[in-house]
């Protein structure tokens with residue numbers, strides 16, 4: 001008869017019972033990287049002005065170099081059977097988010113061009129630009145934010161038109177010429193080597209048509225804005241991208257107007273699902289800090305964990321992290337294994353988990369008392385980072401409206 005223990009000790013990722021050897025090893029090496037590299041670098045970059053984050057001597061570059069050594073890349077993941085790939089993806093991105101949410105987005109955004117090229121069957125371009133591993137996703141514009149994630153117009157105000165996009169491509173002979181700009185929100189904008197660009201397609205008809213292009217960012221006519229200064233995810237460099245008669249070969253057209261909706265829904269399904277895993281990790285970090293602090297902080301002669309209400313609050317944080325993890329992993333699994341990803345699932349994961357990360361970070365601050373709001377302790381940064389995630393890759397309320405149209409039968 002096996003011994004019964006009233007108290008089960010859990011690993012940092014809680015109720016993980018069925019990880020195979022490879023998964024355990026990958027989880028562990030991603031966690032080591034998260035704790036040893038991402039967390040200290042993220043905390044250091046958080047204190048720097050935006051321009052210093054991308055300076056030649058910035059420790060941001062150490063994150064890329066050390067991440068490369070882990071050997072985690074999309075091409076290798078794609079060799080695996082779908083279910084195995086899904087499990088590894090969810091485990092790894094959770095660990096990256098556990099290390100630092102902003103830096104996890106840096107690494108995730110770098111992969112977005114490859115993700116879209118794979119989705120659209122353009123592995124030739126992945127191979128051609130294999131020497132340019134830092135990518136970005138350019139879709140948001142100065143005059144078009146939430147609406148850019150819903151070209152089918154479900155969330156558009158019925159009384160008004162959409163307005164002309166700020167960035168357009170035009171076919172000229174055997175070239176594609178790009179003019180215009182993308183907004184200051186382009187993650188990795190100041191440092192990216194390639195951009196997967198979602199823009200207007202100007203065929204002279206005046207109709208609202210769109211396309212997707214791969215744009216190497218060292219081409220003549222490309223320029224970038226100053227790095228954006230913001231409240232959270234300060235390690236994530238962001239800036240505008242400007243295109244002045246940027247000329248590309250025709251084969252850099254990744255999605256023509258008739259394929260645009262597939263490319264839009266595909267990238268959003270992938271990005272929102274990965275956001276679910278990343279911010280599960282950030283929520284877990286906040287819970288863990290609060291848990292440790294509750295054992296260490298002595299007040300009124302006892303560690304605060306001895307108060308029933310403190311245990312009760314920690315328990316609810318634990319429960320929310322587990323729920324976030326269950327949803328985010330389930331969505332990644334569905335999207336990899338099913339014939340087509342379910343965007344409504346990805347949206348559900350993104351909005352649920354980012355709200356969880358924000359709430360758990362806020363509860364962690366409360367657990368730290370006055371120390372929680374000082375920059376001496378790690379939890380106020382987690383709150384600032386999580387706050388941005390509720391807007392990033394789509395404002396949560398706008399995504400919910402889109403999700404509602406996707407689940408509706410009429």
Ligand SMILES: Cc1cc2nc3c(=O)[nH]c(=O)nc-3n(C[C@H](O)[C@H](O)[C@H](O)COP(=O)(O)OP(=O)(O)OC[C@H]3O[C@@H](n4cnc5c(N)ncnc54)[C@H](O)[C@@H]3O)c2cc1C
Nearest residue numbers: 137138139140145146155185186187388391392393394395
């Ligand atoms: C940290 C971070 C990283 C990002 N990374 C990228 C990136 O890599 N690439 C990229 O292209 N973009 C990126 N973005 C941009 C992001 O996707 C947009 O900020 C987001 O889509 C919202 O657009 P907006 O900021 O223009 O807000 P707006 O669309 O102007 O929305 C402002 C407010 O109006 C509300 N609203 C708008 N339309 C409606 C409607 N129809 N009905 C009801 N309410 C409405 C919104 O809910 C919101 O509260 C990033 C943003 C952040 C914060």
